[in-house]
Amino acid sequence: MRKGQQPPWIVADELWARIEPLLPVVPRRPDHPGRRRLDDRKVLSGILFVLHTGIPWEFLPQEMGFGSGMTCWRRLRDWNDAGVWQRLHESLLAELNAAGALDWSRAVIDGSHVRALKGGPKTGPSPVDRARTGSKHHLITEAHGIPLAVSLTGGNRNDVTQLMPLIEAVPPVRGRRGRPRRRPDTIYADRGYDHDKYRKQVRAVGVTPVIARRGTGHGSGLGIHRWVVEQSFALLHWFRRLRIRWEIRDDIHEAFLSLACGIICWRRLQVVQRRHS
Structure with a gap:
C-alpha cells in the first residue's frame, strides 16, 4: 500500500453512496431496545477486511471498529440473501457500459x-x-x-x-x-x-x-x-x-465472490473516470 493511500477495506464515500441504497432497512423494534445496531458502513469495512486479508472471522480486530466477526458474518449472509452484492455488480456494470468501457x-x-x-x-x-x-x-x-x-x-x-x-x-x-x-x-x-x-x-x-x-x-x-x-x-x-x-457454506463463499466482482468493477470504473476527467 502506497504512503498516504487508504487501506482497501476502508469504504470510500463514492462506493458507499452506491451500496447504502441497496441495503435492506432493518427497523428498530421498540419492544426489544437492546444494544444499538452497529453501523452498516463499519460492518462492511470488517467484511472487506476479511475478504482482503483472509483472516478468520474470530480474529477480526474489534479495536478497529468493525464489530465482532459473527456480526460481520451475519451481515454478509443477510445482505447476500437480499441480493445486495449481485445488484451492486449489475449497477457498476451499467455505469461501465454507459461510459463505453464494456x-x-x-x-x-x-x-x-x-x-x-x-x-x-x-x-x-x-x-x-x-x-x-x-x-x-x-x-x-x-x-x-x-x-x-x-x-x-x-x-x-x-x-x-x-x-x-x-x-x-x-x-x-x-x-x-x-x-x-x-x-x-x-x-x-x-x-x-x-x-x-x-x-x-x-x-x-x-x-x-x-x-x-x-x-x-x-x-x-x-x-x-x-x-x-x-x-x-x-x-x-x-x-x-x-x-x-x-467456508463450509457455499452461499458465504459465493457472497465473497460476488462482492469481489463488484469491487473489481468499481476499481475499473474509477480508472475510466480518471481518464475522462
Missing part, C-alpha cells in the same frame, strides 16, 4: 481450482490437486476482462458444464439507449470446452463460439484474446479469502 464484441470464459479445506456443498475431488477436496471458480468476462458473471462448483465438475449457465447468468446490462445488453457477439474458450453439443447451444442463444479443438497443435491464436480472463482470475484471487475456500 466491449461486447467478445467474451471469454474459464475455470480455476481452489482448495476447500473444510469441505461442504459444491466441493469435490480435484483432478489437478491429487484428488484433494476443492471447488472451482467459473468466470465469464467481456473483452477487457471485466467480470460479467461468476459461479462456484465442485472441483470435479467439467468446465464445459458451466458454459451455458454462465452465459445465462450474465445480467441485462443497462447504461445505454435501447434494450439492455446481456449477450456478447462471440465467446472464446480453451480446449476444455470443445464439445459440438455445446457449440450448438451457444449458437442457439445468438452467440458465436470460438473454441479451440482438441488434438490440434498449439498456436491457434486464441491466447491473444483469452489472456484477459487469466488476468481477471489473478485480480479475483488477489483477495486472500478467495485463494482457498475456508
